[in-house]
Amino acid sequence: MDVAKMKTFLILGGTKGIGLSISKQLANEGHKVFIISRDNYINIEKIPNVKIIKVDLLNLEKQNIDEIFNNHPIFDGICFAQRYRGSYKGKSNKSLEEYKVMVDSIANFIIQFNQHIKKSKNSKNINIDKISRLLIIGSTYSTRIGKDQDWSYHSVKSAQLSLVKYFSLNSGGFFNINMLSPGTVVKENSDSFWSDHPKNKHWIEYTSVGLINSKIVAKEAINIMKNSSIYFTGNNVKIDSGLSNLYHDQLK
Numbered sequence: 001m002d003v004a005k006m007k008t009f010l011i012l013g014g015t016k017g018i019g020l021s022i023s024k025q026l027a028n029e030g031h032k033v034f035i036i037s038r039d040n041y042i043n044i045e046k047i048p049n050v051k052i053i054k055v056d057l058l059n060l061e062k063q064n065i066d067e068i069f070n071n072h073p074i075f076d077g078i079c080f081a082q083r084y085r086g087s088y089k090g091k092s093n094k095s096l097e098e099y100k101v102m103v104d105s106i107a108n109f110i111i112q113f114n115q116h117i118k119k120s121k122n123s124k125n126i127n128i129d130k131i132s133r134l135l136i137i138g139s140t141y142s143t144r145i146g147k148d149q150d151w152s153y154h155s156v157k158s159a160q161l162s163l164v165k166y167f168s169l170n171s172g173g174f175f176n177i178n179m180l181s182p183g184t185v186v187k188e189n190s191d192s193f194w195s196d197h198p199k200n201k202h203w204i205e206y207t208s209v210g211l212i213n214s215k216i217v218a219k220e221a222i223n224i225m226k227n228s229s230i231y232f233t234g235n236n237v238k239i240d241s242g243l244s245n246l247y248h249d250q251l252k
């Protein structure tokens with residue numbers, strides 16, 4: 001890739017699921033990708049241009065975030081794709097831990113990113129085509145209720161949407177921030193699990209092709225992180241084939 005076109009991305013939760021699909025696609029396009037996760041031994045290390053920064057978002061300290069921003073060039077894109085999946089080491093206070101990993105850590109990253117970027121850039125000289133793009137992988141459950149997830153998941157998803165709204169107006173013009181919200185996503189190598197699932201059959205009624213997969217979500221995420229403008233900010237972009245527009249008593 002032409003070095004001038006090479007960009008640098010930070011993907012939180014880039015070792016699995018949607019974050020992994022985003023990281024792989026970006027790396028395969030020739031971009032530099034830094035991933036934040038708790039483990040640093042997974043296969044993605046074999047993909048060129050990918051580095052894992054080992055951080056536990058549950059026990060995040062200001063110093064960890066400062067180190068990341070001090071040690072790297074300003075990121076062209078940051079994607080928050082982490083997902084809390086129960087306690088890593090046994091004892092847990094689920095709702096609090098979920099909030100820390102999926103809401104508090106995002107707020108802290110953005111606050112410190114903003115401070116870092118202010119120090120490094122001259123605010124009178126902002127190039128509106130070269131802003132950083134921040135993207136939270138949201139969910140249709142930030143605005144609607146799904147019976148397969150409990151209250152705490154709905155709460156964190158709607159809190160993530162509030163962060164998008166808040167930071168869209170507190171960016172100093174240095175970044176845009178948006179949310180990309182899918183319904184249930186089929187991750188890579190899990191098609192067989194979902195093919196006969198009632199959810200997949202339900203989606204086929206409306207989309208003809210069933211549930212969305214993580215590669216398609218990744219493609220849209222990358223498009224927003226590479227091509228959106230400073231004016232495209234504060235949005236919750238649903239990627240659900242229009243399904244959430246259907247009147248509720250007409251759902252089969």
Ligand SMILES: NC(=O)c1ccc[n+]([C@@H]2O[C@H](COP(=O)([O-])OP(=O)(O)OC[C@H]3O[C@@H](n4cnc5c(N)ncnc54)[C@H](OP(=O)(O)O)[C@@H]3O)[C@@H](O)[C@H]2O)c1
Nearest residue numbers: 013015016017018037038039056057058082083139184185
């Ligand atoms: N899957 C779906 O059907 C679906 C649908 C709609 C929206 N979403 C949203 O999409 C996002 C990604 O979900 P997913 O299902 O793709 O996630 P996932 O497959 O469970 O992956 C979660 C990622 O987060 C990292 N992570 C978890 N806890 C961490 C911690 N304490 N510190 C650092 N990293 C941590 C994991 O890495 P380590 O385990 O290595 O630390 C992993 O890379 C979430 O915001 C989710 O709400 C998912």
